Amino acid sequence: MYLVTAGDGTHLILLLGRLCQRYGTWGIWLIMKVTDGMKSGALKSVELDVHGSVQTVLPIEFNGREVMLQAHAYQGEAPEEQALVLIHRDPDAPKDVLPVVRVHSGCVTGDIFHSLRCDCYQQLQEALRHITEVPLGVIIYVPYHEGRGIGLFKKIQAYALQDQGLDTVEANIEVGAPIDSRDYDLAARILADLGMSEIKLLSNNPAKEQALKALGVRVVDRVPIVISPNPHNQRYLDTKRRRMAHKI
Ligand SMILES: [Zn+2]
Numbered sequence: 001m002y003l004v005t006a007g008d009g010t011h012l013i014l015l016l017g018r019l020c021q022r023y024g025t026w027g028i029w030l031i032m033k034v035t036d037g038m039k040s041g042a043l044k045s046v047e048l049d050v051h052g053s054v055q056t057v058l059p060i061e062f063n064g065r066e067v068m069l070q071a072h073a074y075q076g077e078a079p080e081e082q083a084l085v086l087i088h089r090d091p092d093a094p095k096d097v098l099p100v101v102r103v104h105s106g107c108v109t110g111d112i113f114h115s116l117r118c119d120c121y122q123q124l125q126e127a128l129r130h131i132t133e134v135p136l137g138v139i140i141y142v143p144y145h146e147g148r149g150i151g152l153f154k155k156i157q158a159y160a161l162q163d164q165g166l167d168t169v170e171a172n173i174e175v176g177a178p179i180d181s182r183d184y185d186l187a188a189r190i191l192a193d194l195g196m197s198e199i200k201l202l203s204n205n206p207a208k209e210q211a212l213k214a215l216g217v218r219v220v221d222r223v224p225i226v227i228s229p230n231p232h233n234q235r236y237l238d239t240k241r242r243r244m245a246h247k248i
Contacts, residue, residue: 076186084141093135101138102127102202103187105145116232149181167239188215204246
């Protein structure tokens, strides 16, 4: 049994003696590799670099037709910080055309199941329509913004409290969650990476515009997304307008 000290001061007890016994010269070779690795610090760098992006093309069905989009996935610092970026670019678009950008917070109930309790699905559809009609349109889809950043579980917990009469702000407070805990750091870094430091923002939320501006994005215009309320989300939309300054 050997005591090996790694470069970062961590003491690792390895059963290298047994390894040597069992595998003979292979064991000795492995011991040398392990100890060399520790001396050189190589074994400390096994963590994957999680900051990065990958891209492909994504054909989607939209309004009964096939639309070809560029798709980029981004990985932020924390494991959950991932985003999907969909870009519609007209081949004839001038080089200096301003991109129209939607930063869309993921909503499992709305985006996937078309829940009528919120307006996420309608906003996403409207954003898709908009970005595919301009020369350069972008959707930055942020799954970890679920429930304005509180996650799926707490969102549904807050829904249950809304069933008892609380509004969306009161319910968040009751479940011990911030009213809005979204941050836009990754979205801002994505825009910088795409060379889109100046944008038109598709949003009804002035706080989102301010957050992006604070992170260095030049938002030259905010284009509202007009949604028709339904009996299930009327109160939610009213609360967003009254208590969260959304321009709906
Ligand atoms: Zn929603």
